[in-house]
Amino acid sequence: MTSQDVILGMLMLRSCSGYDLKMRFEAVFSYFFDASYGTIYPTLAKLEKDGLITKESVAQEGKPNKNVYSITERGRAAFESYLNSDIQNDAIKSDYLVRLFFGEMVDPAVLIGWLEKGIEKTERQAAKLQADYERWEAGMSPSQRICIEIGISNYTSRLEVLRRGLARLKEALEKE
Amino acid sequence: MTSQDVILGMLMLRSCSGYDLKMRFEAVFSYFFDASYGTIYPTLAKLEKDGLITKESVAQEGKPNKNVYSITERGRAAFESYLNSDIQNDAIKSDYLVRLFFGEMVDPAVLIGWLEKGIEKTERQAAKLQADYERWEAGMSPSQRICIEIGISNYTSRLEVLRRGLARLKEALEKE
């Protein structure tokens, strides 16, 4: 899976500008994919050059013009071929869990701070995803629902573990 | 967080060869970090050149020699400085969830196959991590326990969602 595949997939669902794509990635994909403008725009240019998508300049009221891209037949075929390729392993780089792993090397107060910050952040992420789910659920396909439920359950289960862990740590500290 | 930081962290815990590091990453880190030999060996070479670690060749019985690396004072300082830097956001690239997101575009039988494969794989991952936990728990720090519990709860919660989702899909298919 490359950014190219994901962009083609989004354009299968509907035509988008580069800016639209970024917004959508942040809204729906945040917990399993991300692409920066530095990836999106060059990829769109390449895709157009290769004839997998076409560009159309669209004027807007009260906003700058935007370049809306649509998928072509060749683009559909390329996406089809991605869907039939082997599924790659998840690639996860979690700085947060790496820190926790080495948490014995910092002052307990620092570690507790990490846990508290982690809990707050995860709460925000879970709430946002939950809200997105409730808002968009009606228009989602069954597999999209599974997708977003995995995201939510990930956050909520992480939250439980963090809270329990924090309580355990504080208890141990007070006993000393 | 770069591979360099994580390698320094591992060498804070104990001296290792490149091969050892790879084994450890696979055993304990698999759900939040990974590095290939193509990353590990060049990084070790650079770290040694920069004076953050030292190399010692160790002969072994029945096995090839290995280069065991140990962290230096400068290396400790570098790792310390990583521990005090801002925590970066998790970076997750999940081809599996991307496929699910676009699951409406494939035949329902294919989608069901993806879910079944996903369930089997997640079961294996959860079982492996659980076994690792039981085996190493005694020697783990409190924060390492939180870390591995997050991994396990991630897998188990994903499993539940996948199973429920699969059941829902099958039900919907039979009604037609």
Add this chain to the structure above:
DNA sequence: TACAGCATGTAACTTGTTACATGATTCG
């Protein structure tokens, strides 16, 4: 003898990030 595990490394390549650069429009 062939395969699996142990062990180290390189080089070309792909990918993506960060920072920079620009500019229109709306709202307070």
Add this chain to the structure above:
DNA sequence: CGAATCATGTAACAAGTTACATGCTGTA
């Protein structure tokens, strides 16, 4: 007027992957 949002793009750089290359030892 300044900040925020909408909108597009580039260039230098960092990072990591993949495939290749080598060679030992133990076991079936």
